[in-house]
Amino acid sequence: MPAPPASRTPLSRPRVLAAAVALADVDGMAAVSMRHLADRLGVVPMALYKHVGSKEDLLDGMVDTVLGEVVTAGPRGGDWRAAVRGAVLSARAAVQRHPWARRAIETRTVRTPAVLGHMEAVTALLLAGGFSPDLAHHAMHALGNRIWGFSPELFDETAEDRAAGTRTSPAPDPADYPSIIAVSLEARRRRPGAAGCDEDFEFTFALDLLLDALDRLRRDGWESPTGA
Amino acid sequence: MPAPPASRTPLSRPRVLAAAVALADVDGMAAVSMRHLADRLGVVPMALYKHVGSKEDLLDGMVDTVLGEVVTAGPRGGDWRAAVRGAVLSARAAVQRHPWARRAIETRTVRTPAVLGHMEAVTALLLAGGFSPDLAHHAMHALGNRIWGFSPELFDETAEDRAAGTRTSPAPDPADYPSIIAVSLEARRRRPGAAGCDEDFEFTFALDLLLDALDRLRRDGWESPTGA
DNA sequence: AGCGTAGGTGTACGTTGTACACCTCGTCAA
DNA sequence: TTGACGAGGTGTACAACGTACACCTACGCT
Numbered sequence: 001m002p003a004p005p006a007s008r009t010p011l012s013r014p015r016v017l018a019a020a021v022a023l024a025d026v027d028g029m030a031a032v033s034m035r036h037l038a039d040r041l042g043v044v045p046m047a048l049y050k051h052v053g054s055k056e057d058l059l060d061g062m063v064d065t066v067l068g069e070v071v072t073a074g075p076r077g078g079d080w081r082a083a084v085r086g087a088v089l090s091a092r093a094a095v096q097r098h099p100w101a102r103r104a105i106e107t108r109t110v111r112t113p114a115v116l117g118h119m120e121a122v123t124a125l126l127l128a129g130g131f132s133p134d135l136a137h138h139a140m141h142a143l144g145n146r147i148w149g150f151s152p153e154l155f156d157e158t159a160e161d162r163a164a165g166t167r168t169s170p171a172p173d174p175a176d177y178p179s180i181i182a183v184s185l186e187a188r189r190r191r192p193g194a195a196g197c198d199e200d201f202e203f204t205f206a207l208d209l210l211l212d213a214l215d216r217l218r219r220d221g222w223e224s225p226t227g228a
Numbered sequence: 229m230p231a232p233p234a235s236r237t238p239l240s241r242p243r244v245l246a247a248a249v250a251l252a253d254v255d256g257m258a259a260v261s262m263r264h265l266a267d268r269l270g271v272v273p274m275a276l277y278k279h280v281g282s283k284e285d286l287l288d289g290m291v292d293t294v295l296g297e298v299v300t301a302g303p304r305g306g307d308w309r310a311a312v313r314g315a316v317l318s319a320r321a322a323v324q325r326h327p328w329a330r331r332a333i334e335t336r337t338v339r340t341p342a343v344l345g346h347m348e349a350v351t352a353l354l355l356a357g358g359f360s361p362d363l364a365h366h367a368m369h370a371l372g373n374r375i376w377g378f379s380p381e382l383f384d385e386t387a388e389d390r391a392a393g394t395r396t397s398p399a400p401d402p403a404d405y406p407s408i409i410a411v412s413l414e415a416r417r418r419r420p421g422a423a424g425c426d427e428d429f430e431f432t433f434a435l436d437l438l439l440d441a442l443d444r445l446r447r448d449g450w451e452s453p454t455g456a
Numbered sequence: 457a458g459c460g461t462a463g464g465t466g467t468a469c470g471t472t473g474t475a476c477a478c479c480t481c482g483t484c485a486a
Numbered sequence: 487t488t489g490a491c492g493a494g495g496t497g498t499a500c501a502a503c504g505t506a507c508a509c510c511t512a513c514g515c516t
Contacts, residue, residue, distance in 0.1 A: 010463075034504065046505075047464050055504065106334050106380070116400055116408070119382070123407035133414035140411070141425065142434035144380045145373075152334070152372045154347070172344055179351035180344065183368070186361035190452060197369065201452075206370035213441045224418060224429075238494075262473065274474075275495050283473065 011043060013051045017061045021098065024062065029100040034058075059104060064112035066101045067148070069094040072121040080129020081211050087122050088207060092149025102150045122147060131214075134224050139214050146210070151203050155184075155196070239271065241279045245289045249326065252290065257328040262286075287332060292340035294329045295376075297322040300349040308357020309439050315350050316435060320377025330378045350375060359442075362452050367442050374438070379431050383412075383424070 009015075019041050024032050034055060038045040052058040072087040095101045111119075119140070126136040145151065174181055191198065237243075247269050252260050262283060266273040280286040300315040323329045339347075347368070354364040373379065402409055419426065 033502080035502080044465055046466080046507095049505075050463055103335070107331070109381070111400070113400055113404075116405055120405040120408050123411055127407050127410065133411045134418065136407075137411045137415050137425075138430065138433050140382055141379065141430040142437055144382065144434070147382070151369065153337070154368055154372065154375070172339070172341055176341075177344055177348040179355050179364075180348050182355065183351055183361045183365045187365050190362065190454075197365075202366060202369040205366050206372070209370055209441045209445075210437065213437045217437075226418075261471080263471080272496050274476095274497080277474075278494055 011041065011047060011051055013061065016041070016048055016051045016058070017065045020058060020062050021065050024100045024104075025098055029103065032058075032062075056110075060108055060110045060112050063101065063104050063108050064114045066094055066098050067091070067105075067112075067114040067118055069097070070114070070118055072118070072125075075125050075128040078129070080125055080131075081215060083125045083129070084122060085207065085211065087118070087125060088143070088147060088149060090149075091118060091147065092203065095149045102148075105148050105150075106145070119147065129218070131218055132223060135214070135217060135222055138224070142210055142214070143207075146203070146207055149203075151199075151206060153199070239269065239275060239279055241289065244269070244276055244279045244286070245293045248286060248290050249293050252328045253326055257331065260286075260290075288336055288338045288340050291329065291332050291336050292342045294322055294326050295319070295333075295340075295342040295346055297325070298342070298346055300346070300353075303353050303356040306357070308353055308359075309443060311353045311357070312350060313435065313439065315346070315353060316371075316375060316377055318377075319346060319375065320431065323377045330376075333376050333378075334373070347375065357446070359446055360451060363442070363445060363450055366452070370438055370442070371435075374431070374435055377431075379427075379434060381427070 016037070020032055020037055023037055023040055027036075034045045034048055037058075038048055041048075048058070052061060070087075070091045072090060073083065075083045095105070108115075122143075123136055123140060126139055127133065131139060140147065187197065188194070244265070248260055248265055251265055251268055255264075262273045262276055265286075266276055269276075276286070280289060298315075298319045300318060301311065303311045323333070336343075350371075351364055351368060354367055355361065359367060368375065415425065416422070
């Protein structure tokens, strides 16, 4: 006689979400289907729907779980710039722990608690740092996705290979893009042996550019043009 | 007797792509399946595969088609800032003509001719304007998605409604997000009667912030820290 | 003792991308 | 004139997907 059913620990929303995150971490986002996830949990696909409303809801929950890892310190010593920088870099760390999270965040439109919580934290730091609500608003927009700790991959080296299979259009001719080539050659010269761009540098470069620019506006008491 | 088969104008890659763009424009991206598209063209689904390699290739082609609408003037009068601004706003116009394009561009990783062409044009304007290849590189990264004329929708008003159906987690309590509320109230006060944010203003605000900051670096002869 | 309900099961349906074999022409060499 | 060839459209088929719906089962309550 086999062992008794062992009375599995029952499913729950957190358990489902955690399993989904783990599955995506290991096998990639494409492997996250209701069926695979159910298999992983030793359960039938439809059982998941007792804990998540739909696949969309599952993805929202996964993003929420990852962003729940972000920790934000309160404003310290009145240095809003360092505080915001720290919050954003904490988000970056969380997102980098889960390679699929970037893409997932981009496609989500729903504002779940952890998402709102992070936005609230950053906004609060700006207000505490002397930003007017008006300027804080525009600052959030200007930061955009960088709030979540990532910037778009403008030059994705790995994409070309992946596309080789089914592409119909001809491969582009480098001679048509002299400026890109010039820039890319200089980048390689500066970082010999490196593959692709230094994403961390690019991220902080742009982040600091924005924070500096915003600080100038704050000091100058900038405000929206009336009527806009 | 019905009209003779009318010897339909044969399919071709451009015709398939144009039909896909039109279909997405009218019925949304979700309606772009190989079957629907084939229906629209009066053809059987598999016929499309003679002209596009896969659905991925189709989407790449759609993005390429839209970005092909972008026109970029050469540098005029040495004002790189106005020229770049113009190129970016031209891309924005193209993307806004096709509501689905934003999301589609974000998910594409392949660099098709029109995509590369636009990147090349902007890079060339920077170089012609006195940017070092080094700084031009970082400038492109800093601009990020704004190159394509859009910025992430941080506060998407319509998303909440759409999610109401299958959401499992409870609706967020506004009392937990005082800073967001403060900012949002001020925004509403400044634009009474407006629904949501003024995306055009937010876009140019952030764009000009970046262009100004980059111009300062250019004037100062900024260059990458060695070793990074 | 019995009933309601939370939670897991089983089956089924419609839709998706696309592999593969086929057919039907128009073009061109012999 | 013929006959082969290849480009391009057809038909069928399959595996995978999300999820609606009816069902069962077992626990906590009164």
